[in-house]
Amino acid sequence: MLSKKSQYAFKALGYLTEKYTEGPILISEIAKKKKIPLKFLENILLELKKADILDSKKGKGGGYFLKKSPEKVKVATIIRLVNGPISMIPCVSLYFYERCKNCNEKHCGLHEMMTEVRDATLSIVENRTLVDLVDY
């Protein structure tokens, strides 16, 4: 399961995608519309900014906005950033790989199956972008 933080991040990014043409959006507006605790959302958006997904402007007329065009930001990128590995086990992860201590990966049934699961998931989340998060 994705953490609440991740779910909040997706809701917020969906909202910013909707409002992409409208310039900076207040944190407080996102928090209210998407029912996200304000201060928690602050942390999340700041993290997304540091990861180059968002940018912000201070002072009057300020707020957060997408740094890149929403169709250029993959859902997979956001998951890895906010939630961590997409794979079910570390020895199968592409971005968070860790060697398995108690099995030989070449001959491990679990390894093989989890690789399939990973690829099935990636085939979706690597091909969806922030645009796919918007309500319709």
Add this chain to the structure above:
Amino acid sequence: MLSKKSQYAFKALGYLTEKYTEGPILISEIAKKKKIPLKFLENILLELKKADILDSKKGKGGGYFLKKSPEKVKVATIIRLVNGPISMIPCVSLYFYERCKNCNEKHCGLHEMMTEVRDATLSIVENRTLVDLVDY
């Protein structure tokens, strides 16, 4: 990611599947061979027994063994049992469903995408069994 507990459970079940014809297997043997903390493994196996996946026998010649034939036990069942939901978000889960508070499921982009991810994952784990966990 699956918890360590889940990974231990899979390792143990894979081992019991290998040794399916050999009668009861000692917890201590599984723990040693699969490098799982003994007492932690006790808890896991007991849980699997209560869920009717395993059975056990006490005293000399005792140990744990699969209650059903390994090809009859789906991987999906084990994940749900030991790890919890397979879906990435609760409002998309079949077995652990929870309503989403801040979106209309019929018009939510996230909901739609996560349904696809769920189905892609299920198409694998609902069609694999303990047999697929065995090393080869």
Add this chain to the structure above:
DNA sequence: AAATTAGTCCACAAAGTTTGTGGAGTATTC
């Protein structure tokens, strides 16, 4: 029947993660 073997059960504890909150500071605009 006693000893040995091996699972059962319960409680607890250390560590880590998640989910926040509070408050002072900084940049920008008017």
Add this chain to the structure above:
DNA sequence: GAATACTCCACAAACTTTGTGGACTAATTT
């Protein structure tokens, strides 16, 4: 320089994970 809005850091409560310890029960062997 006042108001606005993001920034940064620290901390805390709650929960989950990952175990451990010890007494108990059931089955077998001698």
